[in-house]
Amino acid sequence: MKKSKRYASLATQVDKKKAYTAEEAVKLVKEASSAKFDETVEVAMNMNLDTRKADQQLRGAVVLPNGTGKSHKVLVLAKGDQAKAAKDAGADFVGDADLIEKIEKENWFEYDVIIATPEMMPMLGKIGKILGPKGLMPNPKTGTVTIDVKKAVEDTKKGKVEYRTDSFGNIHGIIGKASFDEAKLVENLNAFVSTILKLKPASVKGNYVKNISISSTMGPGVKLDLNSFDK
Numbered sequence: 043m044k045k046s047k048r049y050a051s052l053a054t055q056v057d058k059k060k061a062y063t064a065e066e067a068v069k070l071v072k073e074a075s076s077a078k079f080d081e082t083v084e085v086a087m088n089m090n091l092d093t094r095k096a097d098q099q100l101r102g103a104v105v106l107p108n109g110t111g112k113s114h115k116v117l118v119l120a121k122g123d124q125a126k127a128a129k130d131a132g133a134d135f136v137g138d139a140d141l142i143e144k145i146e147k148e149n150w151f152e153y154d155v156i157i158a159t160p161e162m163m164p165m166l167g168k169i170g171k172i173l174g175p176k177g178l179m180p181n182p183k184t185g186t187v188t189i190d191v192k193k194a195v196e197d198t199k200k201g202k203v204e205y206r207t208d209s210f211g212n213i214h215g216i217i218g219k220a221s222f223d224e225a226k227l228v229e230n231l232n233a234f235v236s237t238i239l240k241l242k243p244a245s246v247k248g249n250y251v252k253n254i255s256i257s258s259t260m261g262p263g264v265k266l267d268l269n270s271f272d273k
Contacts, residue, residue: 061267067256068227075220075258080111082259083218083227085234088252091211097243100213101206103184104237108226109201111219116198117141117153119162119180124191128157131195138162145169151176157186157194205238213238220258231256235271 055074062070068083075081091098117135118128119142128136135141135153142162144150146169156173158166158180166173166180173179180186184204188194205215217230235254242250254271255263 056262056264058265061253061265063267064228064231064270065224067264067266068224068231070264071256071258071261072220072224072227074261074264079259081220081261082111082216083220083222083256084258085215085217085231085254085256086263087213087235087238087254089207089211089213089238090246090249090252091207091243093207093209093211095243095245097245098211099207100238100241100243101181101183101204102237102241103197103202103204104215104234105197106201106203106217106230107233108218108222108230110203110216111201111222112216114154114198115152116195117156118191118195119156119158119166120191121159121161124159124189127192128195131192132199133157133191133195139165142166142169145172151178155186155198156180157188157191157198159189159191160187163187203234205234217256232271239271 056070071083075083091100093099115134116132118125118133119138120128120136121138125136125138142165156178163180170179182188185194185197185202203216205213207213215234217234218227222230239251251268254266254268256266257263
């Protein structure tokens with residue numbers, strides 16, 4: 043892919059050989075983000091993980107202290123008291139078999155996250171082929187299959203981001219928007235990275251994290267000093 047002149051000039055602001063502190067990196071990313079829209083800021087962690095081993099396939103979610111800057115539309119599939127709790131917590135859509143049927147028959151996707159109680163999972167499993175490719179299938183590891191739908195809805199609305207290792211052992215996550223204050227981005231970055239650091243599988247030999255970088259949607263990557271984070 044050919045890089046634009048704008049990207050090339052932004053890239054000169056970043057020393058590719060240097061590892062920056064979290065504060066320096068966030069400052070650079072904010073300075074380098076000058077697109078006509080509010081760019082998303084992401085973290086990429088290159089890990090020493092062998093995803094052929096089940097215990098090294100990391101998956102879960104982090105509630106960022108300052109949110110993601112994006113409001114998520116939440117669909118909750120639950121019955122009775124749990125359905126009422128979901129409505130009270132601010133879920134955008136609440137139902138059970140009726141909404142599962144709507145997804146199946148109408149290809150309905152006007153939501154960003156699905157939260158379901160365990161009793162709904164057998165019915166949801168039947169449309170797994172529809173939800174799976176879109177990354178919408180609820181999962182206990184990310185807190186989207188739960189008996190506490192109230193907390194799940196609140197966490198999602200606050201700014202919960204999911205993560206999972208890709209086939210190369212990398213982990214990517216959103217840490218906010220370029221318009222955020224530097225301090226808030228640093229706080230979100232620390233929350234995300236510290237969560238991953240705590241999950242080090244016992245079977246990992248040698249360094250767990252190879253490198254970490256952050257970037258905005260259209261900006262160059264900025265490498266972080268691993269010593270910026272509490273191991």
